[in-house]
Amino acid sequence: MALITPGFGRRSFRPLKRRSSLLLKLIAVVFAVLLFCEFLVYYLVIFRCDWPEVNTPAYEGEQATFEPVLKAMFLADTHLLGEIRGHWLDKLRREWQMERAFQTALWLLKPDVVFILGDVFDEGKWSSPQAWADDVERFQKMFRHPSHVQLKVVAGNHDIGFHYEMTTYKVKRFNKVFKPERLFSWKGVNFVAVNSVALEGDRCTLCSREEAELLAVSRRLNCSREGPASGQCGDGRPLPASAPVLLQHYPLYRRSDENCSGDDAAPPEERSIPFQERYDVLSREASQKLLWWLRPRLVLSGHTHSGCTVLRAGGPPELSVPSFSWRNRNNPSFIMGSITATGHALSKCYLPREDMVLTIYCGAAVFLAVLVFAHFELLASPFPFDWNLLRKPRTT
Numbered sequence: 001m002a003l004i005t006p007g008f009g010r011r012s013f014r015p016l017k018r019r020s021s022l023l024l025k026l027i028a029v030v031f032a033v034l035l036f037c038e039f040l041v042y043y044l045v046i047f048r049c050d051w052p053e054v055n056t057p058a059y060e061g062e063q064a065t066f067e068p069v070l071k072a073m074f075l076a077d078t079h080l081l082g083e084i085r086g087h088w089l090d091k092l093r094r095e096w097q098m099e100r101a102f103q104t105a106l107w108l109l110k111p112d113v114v115f116i117l118g119d120v121f122d123e124g125k126w127s128s129p130q131a132w133a134d135d136v137e138r139f140q141k142m143f144r145h146p147s148h149v150q151l152k153v154v155a156g157n158h159d160i161g162f163h164y165e166m167t168t169y170k171v172k173r174f175n176k177v178f179k180p181e182r183l184f185s186w187k188g189v190n191f192v193a194v195n196s197v198a199l200e201g202d203r204c205t206l207c208s209r210e211e212a213e214l215l216a217v218s219r220r221l222n223c224s225r226e227g228p229a230s231g232q233c234g235d236g237r238p239l240p241a242s243a244p245v246l247l248q249h250y251p252l253y254r255r256s257d258e259n260c261s262g263d264d265a266a267p268p269e270e271r272s273i274p275f276q277e278r279y280d281v282l283s284r285e286a287s288q289k290l291l292w293w294l295r296p297r298l299v300l301s302g303h304t305h306s307g308c309t310v311l312r313a314g315g316p317p318e319l320s321v322p323s324f325s326w327r328n329r330n331n332p333s334f335i336m337g338s339i340t341a342t343g344h345a346l347s348k349c350y351l352p353r354e355d356m357v358l359t360i361y362c363g364a365a366v367f368l369a370v371l372v373f374a375h376f377e378l379l380a381s382p383f384p385f386d387w388n389l390l391r392k393p394r395t396t
Helices: 006-046 090-111 129-142 168-178 205-228 284-294 353-375
Strands: 057-060 063-066 070-075 115-116 150-154 182-188 189-193 243-245 298-301 308-310 318-320 334-337 344-350
Touching: 006 090, 006 353, 057 115, 070 090, 115 298, 150 189, 168 205, 189 205, 205 284
Parallel strands: 070 115, 115 150, 189 243, 243 298, 298 318
Antiparallel strands: 057 063, 070 334, 182 189, 308 318, 334 344
8 A cells, every 4th residue: 555645745735835925926916006006196196286275355344254265176178988989998098097086186175166168078079869878977977976066067169069060959968968057156256158169250040149148148247246227137136246257168369379388288399389260269259259248357268188377468367277188188187276256266286197107007017027037936136135035935
């Protein structure tokens, strides 16, 4: 009868134990990298952002009263991909980035209201009813928010088409989902949202309707500033006596981005390229009408995918809000605004850079490869210590 050597089982079990140890190390590294790059990095980056301070005291006689501060987030050009041009991997990567960034910002910053300045979808201008419904469902999942946070959306050219593509059906479809408000007031602050695609100036049906609604808003704003004696008041509830904040997708007319600067401005080789009226920016005429009718104190717009601050002589400052998506920018961001009835302060909050996240993944892949090669003794150690620091030493 053959004898079974007890040590034989232990010797055959050691390679299996070594392989299990290596597998556990690999799983731990992969899990740690995924956790950091897909979750923790958003908290670490956005945690550095803070609401800007705005001077709030307003003196009345010998007593001081404090105006309430409205915390508003402004983002633009999310461009959710559709069924035609959207690759599944591109959708998964970029939409996960926007969802995590938005949800993290809501949790850390706790805004009162969020404004998206157009081009929510990439293919809204030609998507079928079913594709539109699918895109809307994805948007509502990504940009879900508590009931006490309001979400306001402005139409962009990719949502309803450029002027020559815009139809009543597309505009009604957009309005049915997002229910945009032309005039929105909260905490003594007035906001005016404009469908800038309809400011073509050619008296089309939708353009004429847009201008008529803006004129009605202008009359209400004039009544709030000048009182009932101005003759502009209607039967509606009176508005706060505050100059409005103008929100739109197209920027007001400017020649180019030549005077723009900053980390998220257009590349230097693109800044001097002239803008085309009614395509890149509003026309001169439409821009002047908006300024005359509404007399805003601040203008925020999107469309260019790049950041820019425009200062006009005798006019309000304008901020072009960069794209919120990695698909359009390596360093997306959004604007944080502390706004009162008489003042405002703005700051920019940058999101994680895509190249930084990819670099971390590449570094982790190299580390995993080195770990595997060292485990199987296929790589000589470049360090003064042996690879036994990375693996359990073999016993004889």
